[in-house]
Amino acid sequence: MKLEILYLDHAATTPLLPVARDAMAGGFALWANPSSPHKAGRAARAALEDARARIASALGWDGEIAFTSGASEALALAISQSCKPLCAVSPVEHEAVLRHTGQVPRLPVDEHGLIDPGSAALPGLVAVQHVNNETGVIQPLDATARAARETGGLLLADCAQSAGKIALPDADLIAIAAHKFGGPIGIGALLVRDWALLKPTGGQERGYRAGTENVPAIMAMAAALDAGHDWLEEAARLRTVLEQGLIAAGGEVIAAGADRIATIGSYRMSGVAAAVQLIRFDAQGIAVSAGSACSSGSLKTSHVLTAMGMDDKAASEVIRVSIGRETTEADIRRFVDAWTEISGGRAAA
DSSP: OOOOOEEOBTTTOOOOOHHHHHHHHHHHTOOSOTTOOSHHHHHHHHHHHHHHHHHHHHHTOOSEEEEESSHHHHHHHHHHHBSSOEEEEOTTOOHHHHTTTTTOOBOOBOTTSOBOGGGGOOSSEEEOOSBOTTTOBBOOHHHHHHHHHHTTOEEEEEOTTTTTTSOOOSOSEEEEEGGGTTSOTTOEEEEESOGGGBOOOSSSGGGTSOSOOOHHHHHHHHHHHHTOOTTHHHHHHHHHHHHHHHHHTTOEETTTTSOBOTTEEEEEOTTSOHHHHHHHHHHTTEEOBSSOTTTTTTTOOOHHHHHTTOOHHHHTTEEEEEOOTTOOHHHHHHHHHHHHHHHTTOOOO
16 A cells, blocks of 8 residues: 655745745746836736735845845855855854855854854854754844844844744844745745845846846745744644654654754654664655755765764764644654654663
8 A cells, every 4th residue: 555655854845835836826927027117027026026025024024135046045145245254154054054154163052053142243244044954943043143243243044944934033134945934946035134234246136136036936935924824833732742752762852952943853763873764764655854955865974963062873863853834743643653663662872
């Protein structure tokens, strides 16, 4: 009998919401270039600006918005075009940030992967992720932003995992991706407190990002955000059920003592390599991941867990489970049963 797929990898990407799909279909009817001056172009521009305003309202953002192809491009744009040079990053950032950092200093983190906000009191651009994509740990970014500004610095926040779910931090530059909250893949944005924080390069989006805007995808992103996040309370309840079950089966919750978003958790199955776990779960029709979905194909040791002080063996036994609005308690109990079977109920070392 064919297994029904149980998808618990929503931090990698989550299904396109029906309202977003409908909005995207409507956007395809507006085939004109929004930069064209004729009537059809003006109609596309009006739809684009309506979506921009709705996105700002849904996120509680009173600054500017530059649309991009996703969070990775938004982060690259912020780092390359910031009026201040990048001067520090946390060591638990996504590779989308780290690939641009070179020898830029890393801020120290504790055993939960949390920075000391005071360490961001620097005069340049500081990049710190809002919600960690592997552990779900929430950084204290409001305090971090205050520390940076006290010395004339700026805060760049990767909010790919938090936008559309929890309140955005008081950062100067924020990167978001629509496919993390029910919008389509291939669209995102850089939220900018003030255009003066960036150096323009010409083209569209007020001259800060070249390329014809993807109006259908932008409309879909707005629709996904309009759908709200009232499901997060249920997600928190489901994660409690999940973690109680895994602990009972000998599992270890990573960063259990930290403030974490309800949708993401990392768990160690002592004595069973993550690669083996993924194969075993997949054989039972269960989709989870090891570390970041963008790098888990290599299954190399997680730099996030290493920065938190975990040794290579322990880090190699950790997988990520991420909950979406479609997840049910029956799904969670099915996963816990599979975990218990794979682990043999062994206690964590």
